Amino acid sequence: MPELPEVETVRRDLAESVLGLVIDSAEAYDEMILVGLTAGQFARRLAGKQIVDIRRSGKVLIIELSGGECLLVHLRMTGRLYPLPMGQAVPDHTRAVFHLSDGRKLVFVNPRRLGRLEIADCDRLAEAKLLRKMGIDALSEELDEQVVGEMLRPHSIVLKQWLLDQSHIAGLGNIYASEILHRCRLHPDTPANTLDARAARKLLRTIRRVLEEAIKWRGTTVSDYVTGRGVPGEFQKRLRVYGREGKRCRCRNCSGVIVRTTHAGRSTYYCPQCQPAAR
DNA sequence: AAGAAGTCCTGGGCGC
DNA sequence: TGCGCCCAGGACTTCT
Numbered sequence: 001m002p003e004l005p006e007v008e009t010v011r012r013d014l015a016e017s018v019l020g021l022v023i024d025s026a027e028a029y030d031e032m033i034l035v036g037l038t039a040g041q042f043a044r045r046l047a048g049k050q051i052v053d054i055r056r057s058g059k060v061l062i063i064e065l066s067g068g069e070c071l072l073v074h075l076r077m078t079g080r081l082y083p084l085p086m087g088q089a090v091p092d093h094t095r096a097v098f099h100l101s102d103g104r105k106l107v108f109v110n111p112r113r114l115g116r117l118e119i120a121d122c123d124r125l126a127e128a129k130l131l132r133k134m135g136i137d138a139l140s141e142e143l144d145e146q147v148v149g150e151m152l153r154p155h156s157i158v159l160k161q162w163l164l165d166q167s168h169i170a171g172l173g174n175i176y177a178s179e180i181l182h183r184c185r186l187h188p189d190t191p192a193n194t195l196d197a198r199a200a201r202k203l204l205r206t207i208r209r210v211l212e213e214a215i216k217w218r219g220t221t222v223s224d225y226v227t228g229r230g231v232p233g234e235f236q237k238r239l240r241v242y243g244r245e246g247k248r249c250r251c252r253n254c255s256g257v258i259v260r261t262t263h264a265g266r267s268t269y270y271c272p273q274c275q276p277a278a279r
Numbered sequence: 280a281a282g283a284a285g286t287c288c289t290g291g292g293c294g295c
Numbered sequence: 296t297g298c299g300c301c302c303a304g305g306a307c308t309t310c311t
Contacts, residue, residue: 001304032288059305077304078290093290112288114305115284133306166306174304223291223303264283266304 002075003059004138004171005214006225006233010081011056012041013228014063014106017083018164022030022050022101025063028117030095033110035118035129045119046229057125058134058170064122072118072130078224079115081108085230095274111224119134138171138207145201152192152200160263161190161196169207174241178269182241183220188261188268213238241269249274 002010005011026046026103028039046065053064061073061081073081075100084090084105090097098106108117120128135151136143147270151168162168163177164270172180179186184206186199195203219225219233236243240250241258249256249271256273 003305018292074305076306077288111290112303116290117308155281162306163283 001077001173001175001220001222002225003173003176003177004056004081005235006219006227007056007059007061007075007171007218008139008215009233010075010228011054011061014061014081014083017228018051018106019054020051022048023106024048024099024101026096026098028096030110030113032113033095033108033115033117035116037119038214042096042117042119045065046071057131057137058135058166059173060130062125065249068122068130070120070122070125072116072120072125072128074116074118074130075110075225076112078112079108080224080226080230081106082226082230083107083230095160098259111147120277133167134170135168136164136170138169138211143169143204145204148204149195149197149200152195155192156187157192157194158263159186160268162192164266171211174266174268175222175239176210176214177239178242178267180206182270182275183210185274187277188263188270189277212251214264241271242267 013081023046028034028042031039034042049065049067051063052066055062059066063071084107090107093109093111094107096108100106116130118128118130123198152158155162160177163172175233184202192263214235217235217238220235221232222236233245245260247258249258251274254273256271258269258271261268
C-alpha cells in the first residue's frame with residue numbers, strides 16, 4: 001500500500017522519466033476518481049500542459065504544470081502511476097491515461113477505485129481537498145521533537161492510531177506504523193499523550209530512519225504497489241513485524257514471537273517481548 | 280474538540 | 296467448477 005516511501009519512489013522515478021514532457025491529451029475513464037471535476041474538465045485543463053516539477057506531500061504526489069496548475073495524485077491502496085513502455089497494452093483497471101509528447105502513455109491504474117486525482121491552483125495548494133487536512137510531512141524539516149511533543153499532548157488515543165492520522169504527521173500508513181513502533185520498542189496501545197520528551201524524540205528519529213531506509217530500498221510491495229518504473233519495491237524483505245505473525249522476532253537476543261492484533265479494523269503487528277505493554 | 284464507529288471500493292483467497 | 300463470504304486499508308462521514 002503506497003505510503004510515504006512508495007510515493008517518494010514513484011516521485012523520483014517520474015522525475016527521471018517524464019519531467020519536461022508535455023501532456024498532449026488526458027482522458028479519465030472513471031469520474032469517481034476525480035475530485036471536484038468532470039472527465040471533460042479534466043481533459044481540457046491538462047491538454048497541452050508541460051510537466052515542470054514533481055513534488056510530494058505526505059502520500060500525495062504534486063505534479064506541477066505549466067500555467068500555474070498542479071495535478072494532485074493520491075494512489076490510496078491499490079494505485080499505480082507509471083509510464084507504459086512503448087507498444088505495451090493499457091492494463092486492466094486503468095482509470096486515467098496521460099498521452100505524453102514522447103509518444104508514451106502515463107497510466108493511472110487503480111483496481112479498487114480508491115485513488116484520487118485533483119487539479120488545484122499551485123499557489124493555493126493548502127485549499128485542495130487532498131491536502132487540506134494534512135499535517136506536516138514526516139520528512140519535513142519543520143518537524144522537530146518539540147513539534148511532535150506538542151502534537152502528541154492533546155491525544156489520548158493509542159499510538160498506532162495516532163501515527164495513522166494524517167492530520168498530525170503525514171505519510172505513515174499501516175505497514176510503517178507497525179515497523180516504527182517495533183523499532184522504538186513502543187507497544188502499539190501506548191496512549192499518545194504518555195510519551196515524554198525523550199520518547200517523542202526517539203519516535204521522530206525512528207520515523208525518519210525507517211522511512212529513509214525504505215526509500216533506499218524503493219518501498220514495500222505487499223500486493224499492488226509498483227515503483228514509477230512499473231516494478232515491485234524491495235523493502236518487504238526487510239520488514240521486522242508486518243505480515244510476520246507467528247514468526248520469530250528479528251531483534252538480536254530476542255526470543256519473542258510476532259503477534260497480530262487489530263486497531264480500528266486494521267492489522268497491527270508487534271513483538272510482546274520487545275514492545276511490552278505500557279504501565 | 281477528540282475519538283469511535285461506519286462506509287466505500289473490488290480482486291483475490293478460501294471453504295464447501 | 297462455481298458460488299458466496301470475507302479480507303485488505305486510506306480517508307471521509309457521522310455520531311457521541
